Amino acid sequence: MSNIEFNGMWVRHPEPDDQARVLRVLDRWWGEFEGSTGSVQRALLLPRLYFQHFTTGSFLVERDGELVGFLIGFLSQTRMDESYIHFVGVAPEEQRSGLGAFLYQRFFAYSRDHGRSVVRAITSAANVGSFAFHTRMGFTAEAGPAELDGRPVQPDYDGPGLDRVSFVRSL
Known part of the structure; x- marks a missing residue:
């Protein structure tokens, strides 16, 4: 490019x-x-x-x-x-x-x-701005076993204490 x-x-x-x-x-x-x-x-x-x-x-x-x-x-x-x-x-x-x-x-x-045909991304569970941006871009937060302020969370996703929201978007 x-x-x-x-x-x-x-x-x-x-x-x-x-x-x-x-x-x-x-x-x-x-x-x-x-x-x-x-x-x-x-x-x-x-x-x-x-x-x-x-x-x-x-x-x-x-x-x-x-x-x-x-x-x-x-x-x-x-x-x-x-x-x-x-x-x-x-x-x-x-x-x-x-x-x-x-x-x-x-x-x-x-x-x-x-x-x-699928794009994935994650963000910190606490990053409210990133969560909102991904949602606006058409991503869906995948269900998780925990929740933070209404956002589904994958506990320990990237290691102990590194909780994440996992996103998926179809193209």
């Missing part, structure tokens, strides 16, 4: 050197969400391998050379009809600009082009 333009921003696939740029913005973009524990968890979710081996389904967005958004996603190697959105971030000043929806639509198109 060559660079494409969206509302004055440039979209491209990430490269290995982009990992450091992405890690540098995480705390600012997420604020103090879940404190220092959340900060460490977010950084651990984006090891360099995603910027080396999972780039064709991932997108990085820049405006005037500054990072303003990214989506890390991939085609499932096990479930041949599925793809997975692993991690997405949009700069606070670009939220509600349509950038997040644009990134998801690009990933949906990529998934369809590769014969996938």
